[in-house]
Amino acid sequence: MRVAKGYWRQQPLFCSRRLGEKYRCGWLFVLMPFFTACGDPHPVASDPFAPVAARVVSAVSPEGSLAETKRILDSVVIASPDSLRPVVQAICRALVDAGRKTEAIHVAALVYGIEVSGQEQISLRLLTSILLPGTKAPEIDGLVPSAKQHTFTVVLFHESTCRTCQDMIWELKEQYQELQKSGVRIVTISTDTDPKTWDEYAATLPWPDKLCDYKGFHTPDMDTYGVASTPTMFLVNDKGVVVDQYGTVKEILKVIKNNEISRTAYH
Numbered sequence: 001m002r003v004a005k006g007y008w009r010q011q012p013l014f015c016s017r018r019l020g021e022k023y024r025c026g027w028l029f030v031l032m033p034f035f036t037a038c039g040d041p042h043p044v045a046s047d048p049f050a051p052v053a054a055r056v057v058s059a060v061s062p063e064g065s066l067a068e069t070k071r072i073l074d075s076v077v078i079a080s081p082d083s084l085r086p087v088v089q090a091i092c093r094a095l096v097d098a099g100r101k102t103e104a105i106h107v108a109a110l111v112y113g114i115e116v117s118g119q120e121q122i123s124l125r126l127l128t129s130i131l132l133p134g135t136k137a138p139e140i141d142g143l144v145p146s147a148k149q150h151t152f153t154v155v156l157f158h159e160s161t162c163r164t165c166q167d168m169i170w171e172l173k174e175q176y177q178e179l180q181k182s183g184v185r186i187v188t189i190s191t192d193t194d195p196k197t198w199d200e201y202a203a204t205l206p207w208p209d210k211l212c213d214y215k216g217f218h219t220p221d222m223d224t225y226g227v228a229s230t231p232t233m234f235l236v237n238d239k240g241v242v243v244d245q246y247g248t249v250k251e252i253l254k255v256i257k258n259n260e261i262s263r264t265a266y267h
Helices: 008-014 017-023 026-036 050-059 065-079 081-097 101-112 120-131 163-181 195-202 220-224 249-266
Strands: 152-158 184-190 210-212 232-237 242-246
Touching: 050 081, 065 081, 065 101, 081 101, 081 120, 101 120, 120 220, 152 163, 152 249, 163 184, 163 249, 184 195, 195 210, 232 249, 242 249
Parallel strands: 152 184, 184 210
Antiparallel strands: 152 232, 232 242
């Protein structure tokens, strides 16, 4: 795992559930399902949690919103853990829509267990990644549009020397032929800064869309996708909409397989 400068202390929140169990992040450990959700491959515009979030936002003063939001999330964790991710997204969206983006940034930082002070850019990226699912995928600098129609596009931000990234890359390489047959495109963006290291590693990747500008985390793509650590992986559907952010290749494969089953049943 590699993280943006100043963010190392928060790495357990981006690891697998197994690592989360090892480190035990207390209150925050329960929030792990938020980062490894299996979303609908075709997100709909209507959000069933939006009305609830809107009422919460309208009822809470800016001064007390963070404490109240934490209380609400604690309640959600106890009553319905699977609802945590959409509740957080809905609250953040409602805050942004109400012109209270600063509060939304604080909520995003709260979920990841960090303080905004001194980590403003990181906190903003965390909010970006929370709000990304269900929206149009940002364009990726240097990526050539494909002439083919793809069922899904896997977008993975990684680094060649990151062990967790290497494991994820290995899984994608193992599944690459099957993913190709399913019409899935793989796009990898590296945070490597050394051309020689990257060139040697890139030569081992079988897919053509492997990008690196040697600027580390300091690129527009890192901002538009809200990347605060590697690996960070998103799935984009055939409409160009971000399905969700995923913590494992297994989760990605599950969404793709479920989509294929649905399409077969429909036809």
